[in-house]
Every structure is written in C-alpha cells, then in structure tokens.
Amino acid sequence: MRERFATIDYHTAGEPFRIVPDLGIAIDGDDVASKRVFAAASPEVDRARRLLCFEPRGHADMYGGFIVEPDDAGAHLGVLFWHKDGFSTACGHGTIALGVWAIESGLVTADESGTTDVVIDVPSGRVTARVRTDQAGTVTGADFINVPGYVLARRVPVQTSRGEVLADITFAGAIYAQVDATAVGLSIEPEDVSEVIAFGREVKWLLNDSAHAEHPSDRRLNGIYGTILYSDHSADGVVHQRNATVFADGELDRSPCGSGTCARVATLTEEGILPVGGELVHDSIVGSRFLARVVAEGVEAGHRATTTQVSGIAHKTGEHVFEVDPRDEMTPGFVLR
Known part of the structure; x- marks a missing residue:
C-alpha cells in the first residue's frame, strides 16, 4: 500500500x-x-x-x-x-x-x-x-x-568572520536578529545570495543560545529563528528597506518575510525611524514587496509593543x-x- x-x-x-x-x-x-x-x-x-x-x-x-x-x-x-x-x-x-x-x-x-x-x-x-x-x-x-512585536535588545555587538556587527533582537511571533548588510559589504541582491545565506546563518548561531534570544515568558519561543540582513533605501519621507531573511538553518525567504517585516516595524518604531501611522515599504531579495504599518500599540512583558499589519497577496x-x-x-x- x-x-x-x-x-x-x-x-x-x-x-x-x-x-x-x-x-x-x-x-x-x-x-x-x-x-x-x-x-x-x-x-x-x-x-x-x-x-x-x-x-x-x-x-x-x-x-x-x-x-x-x-x-x-x-x-x-x-x-x-x-x-x-x-x-x-x-x-x-x-x-x-x-x-x-x-x-x-x-x-x-x-x-x-x-x-x-x-x-x-x-x-x-x-x-x-x-x-x-x-x-x-x-x-x-x-x-x-x-501578535504584538517588541524589541528585546538593541545594538548587540557580535564578533563575526566579517568583523564586529551590531544586531537588534526583536520578537514578532519568532525572534529575529537584524543586521545592516551594507556594514559588512553585502548587498541584498541575487548575485550575493550565497554570501548572504552564509553570513545570516553565522549570525543566527552566534546569538541563538545567548540571553538576548530568550523570550520573556515562554521558553518554547526561545532562540533566534532568523537573521534579517537589510539595506536602507528611504527617500522623500518614505521608509523603504530591502531585506534577506535567512531562517532555520540557512533557508532564504524569497518574500520580504511576514513575521520578519513585523520585527522590522517594531524595531524601526522603537528607533523613531518609522513614525506612528507611517508605512514601511519592504522588499525582498527577489524584488517582491510587502507594505506594513502599526495598527495598535501597547506593552508586552514590560516592552513597548506594536501590532503590525503586513499587506501582500498569495497565488x-x-x-x-x-x-x-x-x-x-x-x-x-x-x-x-
């Protein structure tokens, strides 16, 4: 059978x-x-x-x-x-x-x-x-x-094969480390895909077992799920970023990553870069796009929290x-x- x-x-x-x-x-x-x-x-x-x-x-x-x-x-x-x-x-x-x-x-x-x-x-x-x-x-x-997202740690120094980088750690249904790709000479373009995956994988495992990757109330949510490598393309008041999310053990998201986009919104809101009511234009490594904005704010586990809406389409x-x-x-x- x-x-x-x-x-x-x-x-x-x-x-x-x-x-x-x-x-x-x-x-x-x-x-x-x-x-x-x-x-x-x-x-x-x-x-x-x-x-x-x-x-x-x-x-x-x-x-x-x-x-x-x-x-x-x-x-x-x-x-x-x-x-x-x-x-x-x-x-x-x-x-x-x-x-x-x-x-x-x-x-x-x-x-x-x-x-x-x-x-x-x-x-x-x-x-x-x-x-x-x-x-x-x-x-x-x-x-x-x-679910509400919130920043767990800001500008965490990480010693990598490309030198020291600063990572923001944010929960948005899963825990993400976020690193500026341009700081290590990477572009969010298909021609850099192998290096993007390798570096995203490296950062994940360097932080995965750290105190920064602990969920404040549910240990089942512990650990770095993915590394978001991003580049900023904002202009004329529009917050616009491009990202490659490397999750699990070296999987590369072809989309701009839904929960990862929520993590970026929480981080950018905390930093004051994304204003309340503002929209994040978020592109992937293959050029697809999500639009995201905060629809509610509150406090979760002592952290300023944002509930994010991410707009897209599936086929x-x-x-x-x-x-x-x-x-x-x-x-x-x-x-x-």
Missing part, C-alpha cells in the same frame, strides 16, 4: 507554502503551541514533514503547514508551520497564503463587504489574515495581522497528491544544504 499525501500549494511574494489540509496522523495537544511540541517529538509526524519538504518532493527552501484544530471556537483553523529543519512558531507569508486558501476553497465564506477576517491559531498566538475580495468574489489582496500554484513507494530507498528524502 502506497502512502498518499494531498497538498494545495501557494506562493506569497515568491515564497512557497504547501498546505496539508488533512495529514491523517493524530497530533495531540490542548492548544496549537502544545501540538507543535508533540509534532516535533513524533517520529510519524516529523517523517511526514520530511517527506513533503525534502527532495525529491520538495527542496531545501520549501515551507508548509499542517492544518490542525484551533485552540477554541474563536478561530477558523490552526496550523503547524514547518520547514526543512523542523516546526516554526510563526509565519506571516504562510498566514497570508492560508487566508487566501480559506476563501478560495470555501472553508470561510467571503463577506459581502469585500473584507473577511480569517482567524488562525499558530504556535505563537492568534493571528488574522484579512482577505480582500472584489464584487465577483475574487481575492485581490490579504493582510497579515500579527495558488497547484494541487498535488504525493505518493510514497514502499520500495523507494530514498524515503523520506534528502536536502543538500
């Missing part, structure tokens, strides 16, 4: 998102955060992740999610985000894709007003995909409204039924990074 896994694939600003509506494997836990812990420790669930993420069915930069029950009736669905190295706590581009999928699949009925909130429980909390549709019901855009790329031949010696697959 061959195993079969059905998926619906989207991309958000170039970054893939593979949706698995029915994994067919029980994932236990009282809430989505607990389900993530269970999934990471389950050989059966983790094998499914590797089958769908690793080559030959995926690749080193594949990303996706297993649909699970939400924490309670206040959300439409829950999701466990995954990548080549495990299960992540947050994913903005995935949230946008899930919102679009929920409307396009009929899982959530589009509101006649043209704006529909798809509420999703993720390991870091409850988030919203606010999906916009035209009079014909066609999706025209989607906003990711994240369906296909539907798949992946099979596993029991004679296949390459199961569950491999990655080359």
Whole structure:
C-alpha cells in the first residue's frame, strides 16, 4: 500500500507554502503551541514533514503547514508551520497564503463587504489574515495581522568572520536578529545570495543560545529563528528597506518575510525611524514587496509593543497528491544544504 499525501500549494511574494489540509496522523495537544511540541517529538509526524519538504518532493527552501484544530471556537483553523529543519512558531507569508486558501476553497465564506477576517491559531498566538475580495468574489489582496512585536535588545555587538556587527533582537511571533548588510559589504541582491545565506546563518548561531534570544515568558519561543540582513533605501519621507531573511538553518525567504517585516516595524518604531501611522515599504531579495504599518500599540512583558499589519497577496500554484513507494530507498528524502 502506497502512502498518499494531498497538498494545495501557494506562493506569497515568491515564497512557497504547501498546505496539508488533512495529514491523517493524530497530533495531540490542548492548544496549537502544545501540538507543535508533540509534532516535533513524533517520529510519524516529523517523517511526514520530511517527506513533503525534502527532495525529491520538495527542496531545501520549501515551507508548509499542517492544518490542525484551533485552540477554541474563536478561530477558523490552526496550523503547524514547518520547514526543512523542523516546526516554526510563526509565519506571516504562510498566514497570508492560508487566508487566501480559506476563501478560495470555501472553508470561510467571503463577506459581502469585500473584507473577511480569517482567524488562525499558530504556535505563537492568534493571528488574522484579512482577505480582500472584489464584487465577483475574487481575492485581490490579504493582510497579515500579527501578535504584538517588541524589541528585546538593541545594538548587540557580535564578533563575526566579517568583523564586529551590531544586531537588534526583536520578537514578532519568532525572534529575529537584524543586521545592516551594507556594514559588512553585502548587498541584498541575487548575485550575493550565497554570501548572504552564509553570513545570516553565522549570525543566527552566534546569538541563538545567548540571553538576548530568550523570550520573556515562554521558553518554547526561545532562540533566534532568523537573521534579517537589510539595506536602507528611504527617500522623500518614505521608509523603504530591502531585506534577506535567512531562517532555520540557512533557508532564504524569497518574500520580504511576514513575521520578519513585523520585527522590522517594531524595531524601526522603537528607533523613531518609522513614525506612528507611517508605512514601511519592504522588499525582498527577489524584488517582491510587502507594505506594513502599526495598527495598535501597547506593552508586552514590560516592552513597548506594536501590532503590525503586513499587506501582500498569495497565488495558488497547484494541487498535488504525493505518493510514497514502499520500495523507494530514498524515503523520506534528502536536502543538500
């Protein structure tokens, strides 16, 4: 008997998102955060992740999610985000894709007003995909409204192979280190991709186990999830940056990174660079774009916190039924990074 896994694939600003509506494997836990812990420790669930993420069915930069029950009736669905190295706590581009999928699949009925909130429980909390549709019901855009983000540490000195750099550490569903790429002679351009990945990976592991990477209230959120290397292109009062987010262990986000964009908004707001009510124009290494702004402010764990809305769009790329031949010696697959 061959195993079969059905998926619906989207991309958000170039970054893939593979949706698995029915994994067919029980994932236990009282809430989505607990389900993530269970999934990471389950050989059966983790094998499914590797089958769908690793080559030959995926690749080193594949990303996706297993649909699970939400924490309670206040959300439409829950999701466990995954990548080549495990299960992540947050994913903005995935949230946008899930919102679009929920409307396009009929899982959530589009509101006649043209704006529909798809509420999703993720390991870091409850988030919203606010999906916009035209009079014909066609999706025209989607906003990711994240959990509150806040700066954990400013200008942390890090000794790297390229010399000392200063990193800002910010939580926005996951913890990100942010470094000015130009300070180490890197550009956020495809021709620098190998060096960008190598340096982003280096900074992550140098900071991952430090006190700066500790979440103030939930140790399950500890650790540097990604390094955001950025360059500033602001002009004429427009805050405009380009970034490459290197997350997990060397994955490069093709989108401007949804939760990473929220981290940049929190940092730029704290620095006074992004004014209240202002908009961040945030581009990726492949030239795709998110627009982001603060929609609420507050205090979290003693830190000034911002709730950020990130605007983008996701597009369906296909539907798949992946099979596993029991004679296949390459199961569950491999990655080359």
